[in-house]
Amino acid sequence: MDDPLIAPRWAEARQGPVMCAVLRRSGRVRHTREHRHVRGQLLGTETGLLTVQAARHRWIVPASHAVWVPPQTLHAAHSHGPFAGWSVYLAPEACAALPAEPCVLALTPLLRAAVGHAAHLAADGTTDPQRLERLAAVMLDEIAASTPLPWSVPMPSDRRLRRIAQALCDHPGDPRPLADWARWAGLSSRTASRRFVAETGYSFTHWRQRLRLLHAAGRLAEGVPVVAVAAESGYRNPSSFIAVFREVFGTTPGQYAATSPRRRR
Template sequence: MPSTLISPSTAASADGPLIVAVVREGAEPRITERHCHGRGQLLGATQGLLSVDAGDSQWVVPATHAVWIPPGTAHGVRSHGPFCGWSVYVLASECVGLPEAPCILTVSGLLREVVLRTAGWGEGDWAPAQTRLAGVLLDEIRTLPRATLGLPMPRDARLRRIAQALSDRPDDERRLEEWAAWAGIAPRTLTRRFVQETGFSFTEWRQRVRLLRALERLAAGMPVTRVALELGYDNVSAFIALFRRTFGVTPGRYFAPHESL
């Protein structure tokens, strides 16, 4: 397991600086096992992708977005390729008014600049200007638009077993009835409860997990055609059309150069 970005005592502390911002780059992928701490955390990548498992949701997050994790929420993180990322740890008492559940936020240019400016600040006494800048960062977290890249996991143990299997093998072509038999649940119950517990139909959920895995592969430089075929699409054009409907751009344009941190 890699070393923590900040000391465990600082992450757990109920006092200290309002925020602790960290920017890190490494030659190796970063895998942080599921854990929790007393501070809230906003995390993102400066390039590439991060897979984040927080609460009951999974996300694959590009560098244009960040994940907010409230204090005490269990979460794990994995980078795809060498780790290039940042985190802001927020004192629990300052999280009032911030999102109460894990969510994805669209990163603004102002947020990027503030993170860069505050990274590496010491934990001693701050000048008034530093406190004001920390307040700007908290205001940005409160007002940044939320994105819908997430994939909520169902709570029912049988449905969760199906969802985990599809997350591991998104190219699995079994029909709904076959999945229901495999998990020991009636097909009609599976259909109804998937919508109730995730907000997606079974088909929509499976499409979404394929698209999130597609982001991982595309970020690693895999050609679009190969990505589509490995994820179970016989028609590459259909994959591209679904990708564009979901993310607003084609796979080839999704990772077009953007302003980095």
């Protein structure tokens, strides 16, 4: 398990600052085993994908989104690639008006800016309680006003299927068919196909397409050109990628990138 993002005494503190924020970058993958704490947590990445397990949910989340974890909720996280991410820890009494269940939220420009500013103040050692309370109030308003999003990818719980899923998270464009993946993970193609549907609600083909589009959305939000994103996501023909993306998101990749909260900062 990596070092905690903040000292455990702060994650467990009912008193003290209403909000603690931290930004961390490292040159390696970050893996945090299941744990819980008194404070609620909003977490996300600056780049790439993050797998988060919280309560009965397991999601793959791009940098354009965040995960809300209510107080005392068992959760774990795993970055795909070197970790560059952030977390905000909120006092339990401040979480009363926030979602009672863990969920995925879209990051608004205001919420992202408030998180970054709060982390900067913490890194500088600035401890003006009133200033932190004003920033916390902005974050709480933005979280409370956000609608939980269904656009995430559920992760399977079966160890062998999760091995396949993790490998695809690291390399979404890998073109191998399910039969090859099943053989690699040590189970039959039929079993893999059946259990993928049972554990995620999607066939392997639809699950992988959903993963690829989610990866693509995050990369477009980072400013990566459409043609490059299409290739990364396993589409040899950019026009095919554009058509599928428009069918799912209701807009073209170029239009999505232009209106992304990260691009409008």
